[in-house]
Amino acid sequence: MKPLLTLENIDTYYGAIHILQGLSLQVNEGELVCLLGGNACGKSTTLKTALGMVSPKNGSITFAGEDVTKKSTSTRVKLGMAVVPENRRLFGPMTVLENLKIGAYVLGDADPADIERVFELFPKLKDRQNQLAGTLSGGEQQMVAVGRALMSRPRLILMDEPSMGLSPRLVEQSFEMIAGLHAQGISMLVVEQNANMALSIADRGYVLQTGRIVLEGKASELAGHEELRRAYLGR
Amino acid sequence: MSYLGQQLVNGLTLGGVYALIALGYSLVYGVLQILNFAHGDVYMVGAFLGYFVELALGGPTKSIVPVPIMLFLMFAISMIGTGLLGIVIERFAYRPLRGSSRIAPLISALGVSILLQNAAQLIFSANIRSYDTSSFIPSTLGFSIGDVTIDSVRITVLILAFALMFALSRWVNKTQVGRAMRAIAIDRDAAVMMGIDIDKVIRWTFFVGAALAAAAGVMNGLLLRGVSSGMGFVPGLKGFTAAVIGGIGSIPGAMAGGLLLGVVESLTQGYLSTNFSDFYTFILLIAVMLLRPNGLFGKKAIVKA
Secondary structure, three states, X not given: OOEEEEEEEEEEEEOOEEEXXXXXXXXXXXXXXXXXXXXXOOHHHHHHHHHOOXXXXXXXXXXXXXXXXXXXXXXXXXXXXXXXXXXXXXXXXXXXXXXXXXXXXXXXXXXXXXXXXXXXXXXXXXXXOOOEHHHOOHHHHHHHHHHHHHOXXXXXXXXXXXXXXXXXXXXXXXXXXXXXXXXXXXXXXXXXXXHHHHHHHOOEEEEEEOOEEEEEEEHHHHHOOHHHHHHHOOO | OHHHHHHHHHHHHHHHHHHXXXXXXXXXXXXXXXXXXXXXXXXXXXXXXXXXXXXXXXXXXXXXXXXXXXXXXXXHHHHHHHHHHHHHHHHHHHHHHOOOOOHHHHHHHHHHHHHHHHHHHHHHOOOOEOOOHHHHOOOOOEEEEOOEEXXXXXXXXXXXXXXXXXXXXXHHHHOHHHHHHHHHHHOHHHHHHOOOOHHHHHHHHHHHHHHHHXXXXXXXXXXXXXXXXXXXXXXXXXXXXXXXXHOOOOHHHHHHHHHHHHHHHHHHHHHOOOOOHHHHHHHHHHHHHHHOOOOOOXXXXXXXX
């Protein structure tokens, strides 16, 4: 399997606070990898570091065969990273269609065929395309956030807590959708607190604790792991 | 009736000029949350550039090109040149201060303002210049609606101001850079996550804002007001007032604020007092601030946790 995203020995600081401590992880081409962990253990920081929103003090980041450690977020998105941010972060006062078009910013202009593809995936959005994104329900907003990420034709989608703020039924739908995208061959790194749900659809997983990877392995192995069960799966 | 009509036309013309200046304040505030207090002086530079293009083409009486082409070149060259100045100002006066306290860019803006005024005085001397518009556009030229006559300079200014505002709306709503600009104004981090090159969009914002101010400067010259190094102060203040009345950061707000301010100023000059029209202008500002603190089109301020 070809590695698509590699983080190696990453140290990230916020001021004097050492957030990520020698973190290494990898997402291979076509893989769905989940990054698990409790509150404030550095999950979001890992995503932000991968995306270039925060720069690590030490370590290297390779994406699609290129060393992107010093590259801007814009460059990384151009190379094929896309993100579904925590809390979705839609542009609320803009329409659904405009949000999708913004997703295609790095391509220069949105391809109507890409917009059609998003509407095929989420038929509801087609009816709501001219509605302001901020007025949609949580589930619909999630669709826009994913659709927006797809608009840049990404090789890797980074998802930050896709279950956050959604009702249990919508969480299930959301994970079905993620599994569906994965089945289409899109590589994904999913950051989640909901370990059960994430492991049920992932190929591999990492467990993060206070900025360090403490466990890694096949999703099926992790799901049966005694220590993890006790710490995160609540049993 | 004709007097009122006349005042309204004058007011809309003046308001169009204010609106173009106000847009620059609001565009920049939208993406960077800074008040570019050098904007009035950018407008002054625009007026000077228009003046020198006029001279280069042979001057008001001996123009080597037909009048419409001369006007086109005056606007085009002034807008492009001043737009580039806007980019330079952003690069050297604001970008190094990004991420510092909110007061720092404000002080920097005042510095740029003083620098531009003094540089203009040094290079162009303190003499007040005039476009001498009536030498190449006869003031008798124009048309009448009922008793209201609009001379051709006013028509030109009015049409052009509205055309520029329309073009700006298209740019902001229909192009990727325009969309990116709004996205940055809404949620800057999310815009970065979408791969938007923030610096590039900010450069465009400064270019467009300064170019619109330059157009306003040339219009001001054509309306036969003097061109001098200090000319930017009052219009800059009025443009800022218009932007605040409309709701700083709001594009339709800046347009509406500018037009409203122009009409109010013109009506108070026509009916109340020529000397105290600025007094009424700022009374309007205070009244709007008291009744709608976020301006006519402003969003409710959201305090982020």
